[in-house]
Amino acid sequence: MDQATLIAKLTGAVGADYIHTDPVALRAYNCDALTIYKGQPSAVVLPADTEQVQQVVRLCREAGVPLIPRGAGTCLSGGATPAPGGVLAVFVRMNQILEIDYENHLARVQPGVVNLHLSRETLPRGFHYAPDPSSQMACTIGGNAAENSGGAHCLKYGMTTNHIQGMTVVLASGDAVRLGSDGDEAPGLDLRGFFIGSEGTFAVTTELTVRLTPNPEGVRTMLACFKEVGDACRTVSEVIAAGAVPAAMELMDRYTIEAVEKVMQAGYPKDAGAVLLIELDGLPSSMRPLEALIHGICMRNACASFRAAQSEAERDSLWMGRKRAFGAFGAIAPAYYCLDGTVPRSKLAVVLEEFDRIAARYGLRITNVFHAGDGSLHPNVLFDDRVPGETARAVECGAEVLRACIRAGGVLSGEHGIGIEKKREMRDQFDAATLGIMERVRDAVDPEGIFNPGKILPGGDVEFPLAGASQPGGVARMAAAFSK
Amino acid sequence: MDQATLIAKLTGAVGADYIHTDPVALRAYNCDALTIYKGQPSAVVLPADTEQVQQVVRLCREAGVPLIPRGAGTCLSGGATPAPGGVLAVFVRMNQILEIDYENHLARVQPGVVNLHLSRETLPRGFHYAPDPSSQMACTIGGNAAENSGGAHCLKYGMTTNHIQGMTVVLASGDAVRLGSDGDEAPGLDLRGFFIGSEGTFAVTTELTVRLTPNPEGVRTMLACFKEVGDACRTVSEVIAAGAVPAAMELMDRYTIEAVEKVMQAGYPKDAGAVLLIELDGLPSSMRPLEALIHGICMRNACASFRAAQSEAERDSLWMGRKRAFGAFGAIAPAYYCLDGTVPRSKLAVVLEEFDRIAARYGLRITNVFHAGDGSLHPNVLFDDRVPGETARAVECGAEVLRACIRAGGVLSGEHGIGIEKKREMRDQFDAATLGIMERVRDAVDPEGIFNPGKILPGGDVEFPLAGASQPGGVARMAAAFSK
Numbered sequence: 003m004d005q006a007t008l009i010a011k012l013t014g015a016v017g018a019d020y021i022h023t024d025p026v027a028l029r030a031y032n033c034d035a036l037t038i039y040k041g042q043p044s045a046v047v048l049p050a051d052t053e054q055v056q057q058v059v060r061l062c063r064e065a066g067v068p069l070i071p072r073g074a075g076t077c078l079s080g081g082a083t084p085a086p087g088g089v090l091a092v093f094v095r096m097n098q099i100l101e102i103d104y105e106n107h108l109a110r111v112q113p114g115v116v117n118l119h120l121s122r123e124t125l126p127r128g129f130h131y132a133p134d135p136s137s138q139m140a141c142t143i144g145g146n147a148a149e150n151s152g153g154a155h156c157l158k159y160g161m162t163t164n165h166i167q168g169m170t171v172v173l174a175s176g177d178a179v180r181l182g183s184d185g186d187e188a189p190g191l192d193l194r195g196f197f198i199g200s201e202g203t204f205a206v207t208t209e210l211t212v213r214l215t216p217n218p219e220g221v222r223t224m225l226a227c228f229k230e231v232g233d234a235c236r237t238v239s240e241v242i243a244a245g246a247v248p249a250a251m252e253l254m255d256r257y258t259i260e261a262v263e264k265v266m267q268a269g270y271p272k273d274a275g276a277v278l279l280i281e282l283d284g285l286p287s288s289m290r291p292l293e294a295l296i297h298g299i300c301m302r303n304a305c306a307s308f309r310a311a312q313s314e315a316e317r318d319s320l321w322m323g324r325k326r327a328f329g330a331f332g333a334i335a336p337a338y339y340c341l342d343g344t345v346p347r348s349k350l351a352v353v354l355e356e357f358d359r360i361a362a363r364y365g366l367r368i369t370n371v372f373h374a375g376d377g378s379l380h381p382n383v384l385f386d387d388r389v390p391g392e393t394a395r396a397v398e399c400g401a402e403v404l405r406a407c408i409r410a411g412g413v414l415s416g417e418h419g420i421g422i423e424k425k426r427e428m429r430d431q432f433d434a435a436t437l438g439i440m441e442r443v444r445d446a447v448d449p450e451g452i453f454n455p456g457k458i459l460p461g462g463d464v465e466f467p468l469a470g471a472s473q474p475g476g477v478a479r480m481a482a483a484f485s486k
Numbered sequence: 487m488d489q490a491t492l493i494a495k496l497t498g499a500v501g502a503d504y505i506h507t508d509p510v511a512l513r514a515y516n517c518d519a520l521t522i523y524k525g526q527p528s529a530v531v532l533p534a535d536t537e538q539v540q541q542v543v544r545l546c547r548e549a550g551v552p553l554i555p556r557g558a559g560t561c562l563s564g565g566a567t568p569a570p571g572g573v574l575a576v577f578v579r580m581n582q583i584l585e586i587d588y589e590n591h592l593a594r595v596q597p598g599v600v601n602l603h604l605s606r607e608t609l610p611r612g613f614h615y616a617p618d619p620s621s622q623m624a625c626t627i628g629g630n631a632a633e634n635s636g637g638a639h640c641l642k643y644g645m646t647t648n649h650i651q652g653m654t655v656v657l658a659s660g661d662a663v664r665l666g667s668d669g670d671e672a673p674g675l676d677l678r679g680f681f682i683g684s685e686g687t688f689a690v691t692t693e694l695t696v697r698l699t700p701n702p703e704g705v706r707t708m709l710a711c712f713k714e715v716g717d718a719c720r721t722v723s724e725v726i727a728a729g730a731v732p733a734a735m736e737l738m739d740r741y742t743i744e745a746v747e748k749v750m751q752a753g754y755p756k757d758a759g760a761v762l763l764i765e766l767d768g769l770p771s772s773m774r775p776l777e778a779l780i781h782g783i784c785m786r787n788a789c790a791s792f793r794a795a796q797s798e799a800e801r802d803s804l805w806m807g808r809k810r811a812f813g814a815f816g817a818i819a820p821a822y823y824c825l826d827g828t829v830p831r832s833k834l835a836v837v838l839e840e841f842d843r844i845a846a847r848y849g850l851r852i853t854n855v856f857h858a859g860d861g862s863l864h865p866n867v868l869f870d871d872r873v874p875g876e877t878a879r880a881v882e883c884g885a886e887v888l889r890a891c892i893r894a895g896g897v898l899s900g901e902h903g904i905g906i907e908k909k910r911e912m913r914d915q916f917d918a919a920t921l922g923i924m925e926r927v928r929d930a931v932d933p934e935g936i937f938n939p940g941k942i943l944p945g946g947d948v949e950f951p952l953a954g955a956s957q958p959g960g961v962a963r964m965a966a967a968f969s970k
Contacts, residue, residue, distance in 0.1 A: 105727040105832050128729055150676070163679070164648070177919035184830060189899035190912055190942055191924045192634070195647070196680040216729030243589040245612055245700030287771030346668060348589050415673035428674055435661035439931060440675045446930035447923060458674055 003065040005044065012047055012089065015057040020048040020095070031090050034075040034082040035137075038339070038397060039422045039466035043070070043084040048095050052170060052178050052208040055091065059206060060176040062089050063452050068464075070454045071202045073114060073145025076137040078340055079421030081149055081201045085455045085464045091206060093144055099123055100209070107214045108167065108184060113144020113207050120212070129214040132159040135417070136325060144207050150199030152417030154250040154324070157375035158283075161417065163198045165213045171197060171205035174448045184211050201419050202454040204447045218249070218283030222293060223311040225320055226300045227274040231255050231370075233303040234276035235350035238374040240299045241280075242347055246292055250281040251375030252324050255354070257384075258371040261330040268323025269316075274306065278374065279324055327371045328382070335367070335384035339396045343404050345412035347377045356406045357381050364399040378416030379407065394468065405430050420458045422466050429460055487549040489528065496531055496573065499541040504532040504579065515574050518559040518566040519621075522823070522877060523906050523950035525940075527554070527568040532579050536654060536662050536692040539575065543690060544660040546573050547936050552948075554938045555686045557598060557629025560621040562824055563905030565633055565685045569939045569948045575690060577628055583607055584693070591698045592651065592668060597628020597691050604696070613698035616643040619901070620809060628691050634683030636901030638734040638808070641859035642767075645901065647682045649697045655681060655689035658932045668695050685903050686938040688931045702733070702767030706777060707795040709804055710784045711758040715739050715854075717787040718760035719834035722858040724783045725764075726831055730776055734765040735859030736808050739838070741868075742855040745814040752807025753800075755791065762858065763808055811855045812866070819851070819868035823880045827888050829896035831861045840890045841865050848883040862900035863891065871953075878952065889914050904942045906950050913944055 003011075013021050022028060023045045032040045044067070049055045062069040068088035075082050084090045093114030101110040104127055109120060117138040121130040134153035135141055141151070146162045147169065159165075168182035182194030197204050228234040234253055241251065254262070254277050259270045270277050280296060282289040293310065300308050311317035331338045345353045354370060361368040361383070372380040381403050385396040404414055404427050414424050414431050428437060441459055445451070456464025487495075497505050506512060507529045516524045528551070533539045546553040552572035559566050568574050577598030585594040588611055593604060601622040605614040618637035619625055625635070630646045631653065643649075652666035666678030681688050712718040718737055725735065738746070738761050743754045754761050764780060766773040777794065784792050795801035815822045829837045838854060845852040845867070856864040865887050869880040888898055888911050898908050898915045912921060925943055929935070940948030 105723060106830050107726065160648075163676070164644070173919060173923060175919065177917075179917060179920040179923070181920070183828075183897045184895055189897050189904055189908070189915060191927065192647070192680055192683050193920070193923065193927075196676060196927075199676050216731070239589060242591065247700070285769075285772045285775065288769045291769065344667075346590050411668055413667045413673050420673055424673070431673060433661075433663060435657060435659065436663040436665070436677070439657060439663070439677065442930040443675065443677075443680075443927055446926040 008061060008065040008067060009045055011061050012045060012058060015061065016047045016049050016054050020050070022046040031072070031084065034072070034077040034080060036078050036080040036083065036421065036423055038393060038469050039080050039083055040469055041084045041086045041088070041466050043090040044087045046090045046092055048092050050095050052172065055172045055206050055208050056176050056178055058089070058091055059172050059174065059452070063174060063176070063450060066450070068455050069206070069452055071144070071148065071206045073142030074116070074137070074140045076141040077145065077149060077419065077421060078342065079415070079419040079423040080466065081419050081421040081457060082145070083422060083466060093142060096208065104129065106184070108211055109214055110209065110211050111143055112209060113142060115143050117141050117143055117146060124214055125217065128217050130217055131165065131212060132215040133162045133165055136328065143210055143212065147198050147207055147210060148200070148202045149419040150417070152373065152378060154252055154373060157251060157373060158247050158249045159215060163195055166194070166198060166210055167213060168211035169194060169197065169207050170209035171207050173205050174450060174452050178208065182211070199419070201421060201457050203444060203457055204453060206453070219285045220283065220289065221317070222282045222289045223317040223320055224280045224293065224296070225270070225309055226278040226280065226305050227271050227307045228276045228278070228304065229274065229306055230304070231276040231354055232351040233305070234278050235354065235374070237278060237300050237303045237305070238350060239347045240303070241296055242375060244295060244299065246295055248280050248296070248375060249283040250279070252279040253370065253372055253374035254279070254324065254327060255370040257334065257367060257369035258327050261334045261369070262323045262327055264333040265330045266323065266326060269319055270323055271307065279320055324371070331369065331382060331384065335386070337385050337387040339383040339385065339400050341381045341383065341400050341403055342379070342415050342418035343381070343407035343412055344376070344378050344416040345407050345410045349410040349412070350374065350377065353379070353406060353410050357403055360399060360402050360406060364395055366396060366399050368403065373416070376416070377412065397468070401427055422457060425458055425460045428458070492545060492549040492551060493529055495545050496529060496542060499545065500531045500533050500538050504534070506530040515556070515568065518556070518561040518564060520562050520564040520567065520905065520907055522881060522953050523564050523567055524953055525568045525570045525572070525950050527574040528571045530574045530576055532576050534579050536656065539656045539690050539692050540660050540662055542573070542575055543656050543658065543936070547658060547660070547934060550934070552939050553690070553936055555628070555632065555690045557626030558600070558621070558624045560625040561629065561633060561903060561905060562826065563899070563903040563907040564950065565903050565905040565938070565941060566629070567906060567950060577626060580692065588613065590668070592695055593698055594693065594695050595627055596693060597626060599627050601625050601627055601630060608698055609701065612701050614701055615649065615696060616699040617646045617649055620812065627694055627696065631682050631691055631694060632684070632686045633903040634901070636857065636862060638736055638857060641735060641857060642731050642733045643699060647679055650678070650682060650694055651697060652695040653678060653681065653691050654693035655691050657689050658934060658936050662692065666695070683903070685905060685941050687928060687941055688937060690937070703769045704767065704773065705801070706766045706773045707801040707804055708764045708777065708780070709754070709793055710762040710764065710789050711755050711791045712760045712762070712788065713758065713790055714788070715760040715838055716835040717789070718762050719838065719858070721762060721784050721787045721789070722834060723831045724787070725780055726859060728779060728783065730779060732764050732780070732859060733767040734763070736763040737854065737856055737858035738763070738808065738811060739854040741818065741851060741853035742811050745818045745853070746807045746811055748817040749814045750806065750810060753803055754807055758790065763804055808855070815853065815866060815868065819870070821869050821871040823867040823869065823884050825865045825867065825884050825887055826899050826902035827863050827865070827891035827896055828861050828900040829863065829891050829894045833894040833896070834858065834861060837863070837890060837894050841887055844883060844886050844890060848879055850880060850883050852887065857900070861896065881952070885911055906941060909942055909944045912942070
């Protein structure tokens with residue numbers, strides 16, 4: 003099938019109002035929030051339902067053209083950046099909450115539902131959708147499933163995979179099948195769990211059944227400030243080792259504090275080497291002894307100041323600093339590259355020191371703001387994308403940071419996925435036998451490689467050009483827009 | 487390679503003291519706790535370490551002989567019943583707790599470690615291993631991983647897959663690879679999650695890194711008795727709908743109460759139609775309002791009596807009745823067939839009525855004792871295996887019970903796996919496209935079908951003969967030994 007025929011048939015499938023083929027319009031879709039790599043699609047389609055997705059899948063397979071699903075495009079590892087010439091399926095029209103079953107704590111949603119919209123809908127009835135990525139105001143539940151997204155409160159509540167019971171997906175054959183179930187369990191091989199986090203390389207998801215979580219009876223948010231980041235790290239490790247599981251435990255280092263306080267008054271002391279934002283939830287009576295325990299551990303680790311938010315407004319302000327941290331980096335650097343890796347909690351302090359040494363070697367700065375409780379790091383390489391060669395240097399610096407995580411017993415990705423960004427480093431993480439099994443399984447699910455090629459696994463012939471220094475709009479600016 | 491050469495080489499691999507080939511000795515391994523189906527192995531090997539497992543895998547592949555891993559043999563769906571003529575690898579020698587990392591809440595164990603032994607080891611330090619199948623005194627963590635086992639406290643704490651971070655497995659190629667990680671996250675395709683629950687059909691697990699869970703500050707165990715089982719079911723549904731998540735919520739019906747009280751004094755009132763065993767955990771101050779809420783819901787649903795255990799001894803006695811329920815069925819029937827299916831909590835009452843009608847049609851009795859909180863049912867078909875044809879009738883009755891679960895929106899298996907038992911019914915649960923994907927993925931992981939053939943997926947040419955009525959030792963007797 004030639005390009006013109008494919009476009010004509012796609013137009014027939016989704017309707018003329020719901021397909022873009024104009025190169026200028028398509029430029030808006032040539033990357034996700036990892037703007038370093040670009041891939042220009044040949045068409046963007048906006049399907050309305052599962053049947054239309056099935057038609058689009060069949061057409062792309064017949065034409066031998068890649069199909070790439072895209073939610074809000076907030077992915078930070080290039081998961082939604084199209085293989086050049088591919089067809090991008092965007093789910094803005096499939097954004098309905100189809101059913102809420104409060105009795106069984108479940109909601110049936112379309113993939114384009116914005117993460118936060120589901121919680122807004124269910125909060126008045128005493129429930130929310132627990133996974134809360136920083137981009138939750140924009141990102142979609144379908145995208146979250148593709149990336150197995152995390153968030154600040156995943157320390158206590160678990161990642162996206164723990165909150166999705168069932169999915170309808172369209173396979174490469176064009177068949178729509180149901181994975182998982184509407185209950186807590188599903189028999190046979192766990193395809194549901196295996197498809198979650200496959201970054202759109204296995205199938206296109208067209209419906210999800212997700213768990214709703216009862217709202218906590220109360221919340222207590224604390225800010226602990228430290229002179230030395232190492233003391234903050236040790237505090238995190240000791241709190242968890244003591245058996246406490248806060249709802250969230252976030253660490254921001256000195257550069258992050260500087261950036262945040264430049265753009266807003268979050269109330270973080272400017273001379274601190276690190277702050278910990280710790281949140282408990284539950285009954286007030288159950289939080290009190292936990293707070294005392296945590297306070298004690300902070301003090302033993304040379305905590306310079308410790309306070310708990312006394313009002314909803316103060317709590318919001320403490321969190322706002324954390325949630326806007328990524329955007330705030332724009333105040334201290336022209337561009338930044340947000341990484342994502344994990345290390346055992348007990349290794350946090352040594353790894354952060356290692357990052358400083360790596361940054362110095364590259365003549366760049368690395369800031370850290372991350373989910374400390376689960377050892378899930380977000381080192382950010384600050385750079386100037388207008389300086390020729392500096393983007394490439396930031397990318398290399400980032401790769402070295404990830405290898406340092408692996409050496410410390412950690413992994414390449416906590417919650418942002420592998421995408422384009424880290425597929426080369428998959429060889430540092432896994433041996434050939436493991437990568438071979440991943441490849442064989444992927445090929446079994448999608449034998450012709452139609453779905454989102456060039457992602458996750460190293461090798462293959464899809465290339466994504468690195469954005470040149472001359473390109474307007476740096477890494478930071480687009481990512482920042484979605485990271486607030 | 488002929489049979490004699492294979493045996494000789496296996497003997498070389500594991501040592502002459504650790505291989506059985508005598509047909510009489512092998513009879514002890516011809517089934518697991520689902521004793522309806524039998525399969526006589528050609529050899530049983532007891533490997534000592536990963537290297538020996540690698541050798542055994544390579545030899546079996548070379549000889550084209552199936553390899554079946556076996557933990558304690560407590561599986562209730564035939565997962566460890568060998569394909570006739572296969573080699574069974576039993577993990578009794580690989581039963582060491584290799585390392586306990588209290589700081590990161592992790593333990594590294596060999597697959598043959600008995601579930602309860604890990605908790606016994608860690609309890610004094612304030613931790614336990616949360617998944618608690620009824621067979622936890624005997625079953626192994628490797629077997630739990632293969633079946634993704636549940637247990638009474640999985641309502642609050644999640645199934646086995648939520649508690650295993652990483653695994654070393656030996657693939658069909660003989661390569662030993664590491665899946666998952668020692669942290670909370672693992673990048674790339676989630677092979678860890680996908681291999682868990684694959685019932686030994688993908689690989690042989692030789693090491694596991696599992697999560698340790700902090701012991702709760704306190705525990706409160708309540709017994710609520712109802713005249714009508716429907717009222718108990720509605721109570722379960724309303725407790726969960728109210729947003730409460732007890733640590734456990736178990737339902738026993740009238741026949742189960744009768745059986746338990748025949749063999750021990752658990753303190754269940756003999757005239758009750760159903761009892762609910764409800765356990766809360768946490769701080770006393772957080773449990774008090776929850777207990778009041780649950781008590782209120784019970785009373786609104788015609789609860790005849792409600793009491794909370796006032797001592798550790800009383801708590802143990804309440805639980806002992808539940809834990810010995812399966813064994814107690816021996817007091818009211820010569821044999822029983824323990825099923826495992828799930829339904830949405832809101833359908834519990836109607837499904838139990840449907841089971842009664844099905845049992846009546848087959849001239850049999852069905853008792854129910856199950857994890858009500860997550861809608862995970864264990865209907866038990868009571869029968870007399872000495873009556874010709876009654877075993878086959880019980881099997882047919884069981885299949886109809888499972889189809890009733892599926893019709894009610896539930897699934898074929900909550901926690902016992904599919905094994906041999908339910909592979910035929912997989913066609914009732916899944917359409918051809920879904921089964922096709924499962925098959926393709928399995929074939930990609932194990933191209934020659936070496937590992938545990940004849941399990942999970944329907945079709946294939948491995949046959950497991952149904953045990954005749956003349957065979958000594960009924961379904962109940964062996965299963966009961968492991969279900970205490």
